[in-house]
Amino acid sequence: MGMNSHTSQPTPSGPPPALAVRGLARTYGEGAGAVRALAGIDLTFPTGTFTAVMGPSGSGKSTFLTCAAGLERPSEGRVVIAGEDVTDWSEEDRTRLRRERIGFVFQSFHLMPYLTAAQNVGLPQRLAGHRPDRKRVQALLDRVGLGDRAGHLPAELSGGQQQRVAIARALVSDPAVILADEPTGALDSATAHEVLALLRSSVDDAGHVGGGQTVVMVTHDPVAAAYADTVVFLVDGRIAGTMARPTADAVAGQLAHLDELVAEHSMGAAS
Amino acid sequence: MMRLALASLRHRATASTATFLTVLLGTALMGSFATLAQAATGPVSSTDQDTLVIMGAVVGGWGALIVLFAVVSTVGITVTQRETEIGLLRTVGATPRQAARLVRAETFVVAVVASAAGALLASLGGRALLEMLRHGDVVADSVRYQGGAAPAGTAVLIVLVSLLGSGLAARRGTRGPASITPSESARGSQRLRAWRVVAAVLLAAYGLAMGVVTVTVTAHDPDPYAAMSTSGSCAILVSLGLACVAPWLLRHLSVVAKPLLGSSAAAHLAAYNTRRRAHLLSGVLAPVVVLTAASVSVLMAVGTDSRTRPAGFEQDARTINLLNNVVVGMVVLFAAVVVVNTFAAVVAHRRAELHRLWLLGATPGQVESSVLAEARVVAGIGVVLGLVASLATVVPFGIARHEGVVPDGELWLPVVIAVGVVLLTLGSARSAVRRAAPSTGAVR
Numbered sequence: 186m187g188m189n190s191h192t193s194q195p196t197p198s199g200p201p202p203a204l205a206v207r208g209l210a211r212t213y214g215e216g217a218g219a220v221r222a223l224a225g226i227d228l229t230f231p232t233g234t235f236t237a238v239m240g241p242s243g244s245g246k247s248t249f250l251t252c253a254a255g256l257e258r259p260s261e262g263r264v265v266i267a268g269e270d271v272t273d274w275s276e277e278d279r280t281r282l283r284r285e286r287i288g289f290v291f292q293s294f295h296l297m298p299y300l301t302a303a304q305n306v307g308l309p310q311r312l313a314g315h316r317p318d319r320k321r322v323q324a325l326l327d328r329v330g331l332g333d334r335a336g337h338l339p340a341e342l343s344g345g346q347q348q349r350v351a352i353a354r355a356l357v358s359d360p361a362v363i364l365a366d367e368p369t370g371a372l373d374s375a376t377a378h379e380v381l382a383l384l385r386s387s388v389d390d391a392g393h394v395g396g397g398q399t400v401v402m403v404t405h406d407p408v409a410a411a412y413a414d415t416v417v418f419l420v421d422g423r424i425a426g427t428m429a430r431p432t433a434d435a436v437a438g439q440l441a442h443l444d445e446l447v448a449e450h451s452m453g454a455a456s
Numbered sequence: 457m458m459r460l461a462l463a464s465l466r467h468r469a470t471a472s473t474a475t476f477l478t479v480l481l482g483t484a485l486m487g488s489f490a491t492l493a494q495a496a497t498g499p500v501s502s503t504d505q506d507t508l509v510i511m512g513a514v515v516g517g518w519g520a521l522i523v524l525f526a527v528v529s530t531v532g533i534t535v536t537q538r539e540t541e542i543g544l545l546r547t548v549g550a551t552p553r554q555a556a557r558l559v560r561a562e563t564f565v566v567a568v569v570a571s572a573a574g575a576l577l578a579s580l581g582g583r584a585l586l587e588m589l590r591h592g593d594v595v596a597d598s599v600r601y602q603g604g605a606a607p608a609g610t611a612v613l614i615v616l617v618s619l620l621g622s623g624l625a626a627r628r629g630t631r632g633p634a635s636i637t638p639s640e641s642a643r644g645s646q647r648l649r650a651w652r653v654v655a656a657v658l659l660a661a662y663g664l665a666m667g668v669v670t671v672t673v674t675a676h677d678p679d680p681y682a683a684m685s686t687s688g689s690c691a692i693l694v695s696l697g698l699a700c701v702a703p704w705l706l707r708h709l710s711v712v713a714k715p716l717l718g719s720s721a722a723a724h725l726a727a728y729n730t731r732r733r734a735h736l737l738s739g740v741l742a743p744v745v746v747l748t749a750a751s752v753s754v755l756m757a758v759g760t761d762s763r764t765r766p767a768g769f770e771q772d773a774r775t776i777n778l779l780n781n782v783v784v785g786m787v788v789l790f791a792a793v794v795v796v797n798t799f800a801a802v803v804a805h806r807r808a809e810l811h812r813l814w815l816l817g818a819t820p821g822q823v824e825s826s827v828l829a830e831a832r833v834v835a836g837i838g839v840v841l842g843l844v845a846s847l848a849t850v851v852p853f854g855i856a857r858h859e860g861v862v863p864d865g866e867l868w869l870p871v872v873i874a875v876g877v878v879l880l881t882l883g884s885a886r887s888a889v890r891r892a893a894p895s896t897g898a899v900r
Contacts, residue, residue, distance in 0.1 A: 256815070277819060284817020295812045297725070299732040311721040312818045338732065354816075 201268030203362040203399035204230040204253060208262035210422075211248050222248040224422035225262065230362065235388045235400045237410035237431070239440065240419035241447050246403040247366065249419065253401070254287055254364050255279035267361040284309040288355025288398075290365040290384070294347040296339040296354075302326060303335040306353045313358070324394045325353040329383055345376030352383050356395035363387070365402040369409050381412040388414075407436035418443060461561035470804040470891075471534040472566050474797040475618070478530040479570035480577070481793055482523035483607070483614045485786050487578025488585050489516025490606035495586060498602045504595040511589075511779055518689045522746055522787060525696055526794045527614060528621035533739040533798060535559050535625035537805045556626040563622035564615070571611035571618075578607035585782070594775045624651075648704050656700035663693030663845075667852040675856035680766055681776060683856035684757060688780075691753030691849035692746070692787075698841050699742035706741050707734035709837045716836070717829055722822050725813075726829030736805075737830060739798045740881070741838050747791035748842020748877050752870050753849035754784045759866040760850075764857040796884040803827060803888035810892060824889050831885030835878040842877070843870055 211223040223245045230236055238246050252259045255271055256279075263272045266286055271279065289295070296305045306325055307317025326332050329349035331342075339347050348368060355363050365384065369377035390396030402413065410416045411433040418425045420443050428439060493512030496505045542555050550558075582601060589595045670687040677683065698705065710730035717723035730737055758780050765773055803810075810823050818826075854863050 280814075280817055280819045283815070289815060291815075295815065297809070297812070299729045300725075304728065308721075309817055311724055312813075312816065312822060314721065 200232055201265070202229045203232045203234075203267060204228075204401060205265040206249075206253060206262060207265070209249070209252055209259050209264065210261040211245075211252055211257065212260045222422055223252065223259070226419070226422070226424050228417060228424070230399055230401055232361075232399050233388060233391065233397055234415065235385060235413045236402070237413035237416045238401065238403045238419060239405065239407075239410055239416055239436065240425070241440075241444055242405075243421075244419040245422040246419055248422075250364055250366055250401075250403050253362075254289070255282050281313070284312050285358055286361045288358065288360040288363040290348070290351050290355050290363060290368045290402075292367040292370040294339070294344070294351045294371075296347055296350060298339055301336050301338055302331060302342065302350045302353075305339070305350055306357050308354065309358050317357075321357065321394070322353075325356055326350075328356075328393075328395050329353045330379075343376070344372050345379055348372060348376075348380050349383060352380065352387070353395070356387060356398065359395075360398070362399045362401060365400060365404075367404055368402060369404070369406060374408070377406075377409065381409055385412050407431075407433040407440060410436045420447060461558055461565060464558070464562055471537065471801045472562075474530050474801040475534055475563065475566045476570045477793055477797055478526050479567050479614055479618060480574045481790050482527055483571040483574025483611050484577035484581055485790055486516060486520050486523050486614070487575055487607035487610035488581035488786075489519060490610050491578065491582025491601065492516070492585060492589075494602045494606040495582075495599055498600055500599050501596060504599055507589075507595055507775065508599070518692050518750075519783065519787060519790075521696055522692065522750070522790065523614070524617050525699060525746075526743060526790070527617050528624070529699075529739055529742055530794065530798060530801070531563055531618050531621035532625040533736075533801055535563075535622050537801070556623070559626040560619060560622050563618050567615045567618035571614045574614070575604070575607035575611040578610060579604050582607065588778070588782075592774060592778055593771075594778065648701060652700045652703075656697040658697075659693050659700065660697030663690040663697065663848050666690045666693070667848050670852035671855050675852075680761075680764075680769055680857075681772055683853055684761065684776065687849050687853040687856065688754070688757060689849075690852065691749045691846045694848040695746045695749030695842060695845035698745050698845055702738035702742040702745070703734045705841065706738045706834070706837060707731055709841075710734070710833050713833045713836060717833065720825070720829075721818070722826035723829050725826040726833060729826075730830055730833045736802050737834055739802060740795060740831075741834050741841075743791045743794040743798065744835060744838025744877060744881055745842045745845065747788060747795065747880075748839050748873060749845035750787045750791070751784055751873050752843060752846035754780050755869055755873070756846065756850045756863055756866060757853050759869065760854055760857050760859055760863050763864060764859060792880055795881055796887075799831070799881070799884040800888045800891070803885070803892050807892045810889070824886070827885055827889040828882060831882050832878075835881035838881070839874045839877050843874065846870070 206226060206228050208225045208227060209223055210221070210225045213220045213222055226245075226249070238249060240246050248257075251257045253264055255264065255274065259272065263270055265271070266282065271282055274282065283289070297308065300308065303322050303326060304317075306322045310317045323332065323335065326335050329352055331346060331349055331353070334342060334346065339350070342350065348371075352368075363384070368384065369380055372380060384400050384402065387395055387398040388400055400413075402409070404410055411431050413431060414429070416428045416431045416436055416439075418427070418439060425443055425446075426439065428435065489512050491512070492508045493516065496508035496512065500508065538559070542559070545555050545558070546552070586595075586599060586601055590597050590599060666686050667690045670683050670690070674682040674686045707730075710727065713730075714727040717727055758777055761773065761777070810827075813823050813826070814820065850863060851861050854860060
């Protein structure tokens with residue numbers, strides 16, 4: 186695993202990591218009221234890995250994702266996607282980056298309500314000005330088990346089915362990295378399992394349609410995190426540890442420990 | 457309940473503004489004409505009484521139809537947009553009745569304030585209208601404004617109609633099961649309500665029947681204005697009929713319009729949005745149709761009249777053209793405000809959806825042009841339907857005045873009006889989408 190906070194340079198021989206952030210910091214507001222959501226983190230996500238980012242609320246997980254996706258510019262630090270430093274790209278270029286190099290999976294699915302499943306999957310290609318590759322769209326829908334629902338509107342699909350469509354959409358442009366924000370937050374545990382297994386297989390099935398991907402998933406659920414290769418824990422905008430080959434129990438234990446630390450910290454600050 | 461309603465109103469300023477402005481201007485417009493009818497109850501000659509009643513009741517009547525339709529449809533849009541939130545209220549224990557009451561309470565607050573202000577405007581507008589009639593020697597100088605009963609009555613009527621509109625929408629919106637699932641999709645609401653079909657058939661049939669009466673009966677009347685009195689409102693009636701089934705028309709006609717949009721991503725999105733969520737955008741289509749039909753038909757009829765008026769009717773002509781110009785002016789102003797308003801309300805509601813498009817990699821320009829493409833579809837379909845509806849007045853009146861099916865002049869008028877209406881629609885879409893444009897940030 187290249188998963189530690191010191192490997193900030195890509196290895197000279199291998200391909201560049203799918204995603205790397207260096208000294209990433211983000212401050213909201215100014216002066217005394219400023220909130221430091223990210224306090225300078227270094228992370229590298231090699232291609233073909235599945236990483237969960239966890240932490241108590243307010244730990245900076247969402248800010249990390251927002252900055253990594255190029256939705257927001259960091260206050261300091263760099264974001265490097267597949268070897269390209271995208272930090273200073275214009276809004277227009279970062280938009281193109283989102284639809285061509287990043288696949289998104291959101292907590293609330295974010296499908297367009299007036300497009301069918303197949304049209305939703307093809308949307309990133311449409312926005313890029315291409316005609317969607319029908320075969321690829323259908324292959325991806327088959328892959329997520331919804332080959333027979335291509336013509337359905339989101340309202341005609343269950344929550345789990347909608348999230349699977351969203352995963353197919355994230356895979357359609359064969360992105361450098363898939364960023365998932367609480368992808369199972371709105372699903373029951375059985376459906377969550379299907380979705381997580383899909384994300385897992387998109388990393389593992391190199392050589393298949395939509396395989397060999399890199400997934401970075403923000404979650405608060407230890408069971409979800411256990412699908413990942415590595416878990417990164419964030420507290421107060423800093424990395425508070427990593428865990429390789431996580432189990433749900435170990436992750437839950439570590440989270441409880443972090444919560445205690447946060448509670449002690451805030452009580453200390455209050456007194 | 458009232459406190460919750462007030463808090464909720466503050467939370468959705470754009471949608472409340474749409475209802476507020478529609479009710480305000482609607483009351484002002486209807487109330488102004490109602491004061492004419494009321495002035496007829498004062499000490500006036502029987503000729504003046506006739507004139508005032510015709511102007512107030514007949515002409516005000518078309519206006520009233522348009523106003524009432526606009527109020528019901530605007531209130532309906534703002535209520536229907538809240539399905540998700542109503543579902544949420546239901547899950548935390550609100551009964552359907554309570555949820556519906558909240559919606560009615562909100563409408564009530566907005567409508568009372570707006571119609572009270574509208575009644576004030578109407579009392580001023582009514583005075584101005586009377587002054588204009590006296591000045592133009594249409595009625596005797598002795599005719600006096602008869603107090604505020606008419607504007608006040610109009611205000612009460614409009615509040616009741618608003619409540620009826622929100623009641624209809626709320627009943628539909630709150631009947632379903634409690635749910636937190638956002639129901640922003642189309643399929644559930646694709647079926648046209650029965651009242652819409654019935655109203656559409658009645659209005660259109662009435663309008664067409666009056667057209668037939670114009671050609672067969674009033675065309676031969678010695679009074680040259682008999683034909684105008686029967687054909688004048690035909691186009692407005694037919695356009696209101698079309699407006700009633702606007703969701704259905706938009707859904708089917710947008711399929712026809714799709715090839716005209718081109719093949720960009722924005723056009724692709726607009727084509728499916730207008731088709732599958734026609735119930736949202738039909739709120740804009742309806743006033744576009746009425747605006748086009750009313751202005752084209754009245755102005756064309758005035759043109760035909762000025763070319764074919766027999767000698768000896770100059771005094772009548774002056775009265776009637778004054779009236780027509782006032783009606784067109786008010787209806788155009790009103791419908792234009794409704795178009796701008798409705799677009800603002802519809803787009804503001806879609807802020808989250810536009811933000812989502814941006815998250816998925818649409819440039820801000822693509823987001824904007826997808827909404828503008830929708831506006832092009834709505835404007836194009838609306839103008840065509842409005843022009844078709846205007847034939848219901850133009851053709852019978854032209855035949856009655858021996859100009860035949862095609863009027864002898866002013867054929868540039870429909871073109872100018874069509875361009876104006878399209879620009880208005882596109883302009884209101886642009887300003888609405890600029891205000892709701894996705895700001896950068898937040899993943900959720």
